[in-house]
Amino acid sequence: MMIDIDLLLTWGATYKKVQHDEIIFHEGGCANFYYQVVSGSVRWVSINEEGREFIQLMVEKGESFGELPLFDDGCYAATAIAEEDTVIIRLHKSNFLQLLKDNPDIHFAFTRLLTERMRFKFLTIRELAYYSPEHRIRTLLTYFRKHHKHTCPVCHQIKLTRQQIADMTGLRVETVIRAMRHLHDKGELVIEKGKVYSLEK
Amino acid sequence: MMIDIDLLLTWGATYKKVQHDEIIFHEGGCANFYYQVVSGSVRWVSINEEGREFIQLMVEKGESFGELPLFDDGCYAATAIAEEDTVIIRLHKSNFLQLLKDNPDIHFAFTRLLTERMRFKFLTIRELAYYSPEHRIRTLLTYFRKHHKHTCPVCHQIKLTRQQIADMTGLRVETVIRAMRHLHDKGELVIEKGKVYSLEK
DNA sequence: GGGCCTTTATGATTGGAGTCATAAATGGGG
DNA sequence: CCCCATTTATGACTCCAATCATAAAGGCCC
Known part of the structure; x- marks a missing residue:
């Protein structure tokens, strides 16, 4: 799932460079942006008290991340860290939501994305449990x-x-x-x- | 998250009674319906080869279940079983999708539901892992x-x-x-x- | 209250992943 | 090509949840 970059730019999205191991946002942090990987990759991790990471998702070129709080006004569910030197593009929350309202097809594509990731979560839990x-x-x-x-x-x-x-x-x-x-x-x-x-x- | 029952009925939804421990649908089965609990409760489980169940979600009165395949044309990600004598209401997939298209607010509410459940999955995985x-x-x-x-x-x-x-x-x-x-x-x-x-x- | 099924309780034993320590292999950079 | 950081490899030991067995307590219907 990715939104066309030109479309994002017309809505006021901006590029950002992040270096290897740089933190893009923290779990629990207040969410203001929709993110998409332009080049490179990002790991999305839960970190426990002892500093151990669980990789919830690997986000590669063209994929979005950090969308959860945009829909429910919550905070980030995990921490996003650049796996390598990476370029991301980000769009303000309010603009992102308006973009979705104006483009129902994109909204449906997002629902599908959430669905796919949910399936992976079901699988992961099943494996971890048994x-x-x-x-x-x-x-x-x-x-x-x-x-x-x-x-x-x-x-x-x-x-x-x-x-x-x-x-x-x-x-x-x-x-x-x-x-x-x-x-x-x-x-x-x-x-x-x-x-x-x-x-x- | 629930859709107004009267609205569902105008779209051709039908009631169904299921008894305690009755299976509503199987993991991997072809998906044709959107489901909602009218009274009672349903457990949504992954079952492994030895018959052990992992409860992925408890679905109570007024909550929906089995929506995943409606968005991505996949199959059910888990098995739904009635926890007690339960009444459910179900709507054909095509009607459900059209209903969402006609009511963007309901679509947004569904996205929010998926988001909340995803957060619970993140939490569960973190716990299971560490x-x-x-x-x-x-x-x-x-x-x-x-x-x-x-x-x-x-x-x-x-x-x-x-x-x-x-x-x-x-x-x-x-x-x-x-x-x-x-x-x-x-x-x-x-x-x-x-x-x-x-x-x- | 007595019978019966489900749920909770507890002890003994075992197996397997975690932990710690140490070493070997690999690959990138100067 | 050699150096050094990272990754892979292997052994010894520990610990804790699973397993198996058995019993006690609760809840419910007649």
Whole structure:
């Protein structure tokens, strides 16, 4: 889901550059903007008291983020951090809402986006609640392959570190490494040169 | 979130009675209807291979459920089961979508509903990923108290069995019982006559 | 009140992910 | 090509929730 950049600009949107690991907004913060990634990527994380991150969503080029509070006047549900040097475009809340009112099709597209993300949440919760580390990892990687996120379509390499996988499955790095080794031994996963791995089938 | 019943009826909605534990629709099933609870309550669950349920959402009188596939042409993300003898009202998908197009305010209300539920999902995932049984239970009960669901406003009793709490936190009954006893011992919870319990503050 | 089913309670044991420590491999930059 | 930060790898040990078994308490209908 993305809104045409030219359309956003006519509504007064502005570009912003953020560097690697820079925080775009904090969980609980007051929401004033609609955000969209122009280039680069953003991770949307919940952080607990000990500083551990759970990656709720990876937002890539052309995708929107931080929309929740725009609809219900609440605050940001998680913290947005640039995964790399990234360019974002942002639009003031009031303008965004008016834009949606003027363009019902865009509003419907947003509803669809929320719906898709909700499905992913259902899946994630199911995995966290009842499945083993191996199962969680397999499900996550399959999902990423399907949605062509962080994956190279030619070599099937999935560009996620073990730490990132851990932060998306609620596991520890060591557990992810061990579980992936085991999946590799069972032939369900291909790991080459340590860091490079691709999912079978 | 609920749509006015008279309005639904003018669009051709029909009532349906379902008995306790009757399945309304299955996860993965093809979606044809918008649903709303008229009286009673419905649990919306993910079921794994061993038959264990995770309660994704408790849907009470006046609330809608099963809307996800209406927006993205997918299938039901979970299974809906009547928690008690329940009356539901349902409207064909095509009529529902036209109703939304004709009433932008209702569409906005739905977006807000999705937003609220998404926030709850963020919270749930965070708890499942990183917190202890006691913390999960406390957070869940606090949430239920706030949203006046399954709670008696006079006596502060929360009408959930230990099994239901277990099915909403990904724990086993025994663990829930032990953790709640411990919370009671620490004074964070009041348990009377075994089954009756209320949350402090 | 007695019978019966559901829910709550508690103890003993086990398995598996977390934790900590340490080392090896990888890759980018000068 | 070598250096150094990051990422991956592996072993030993701990701890806590799941599991299994069994019992007690509540609620409800006849």
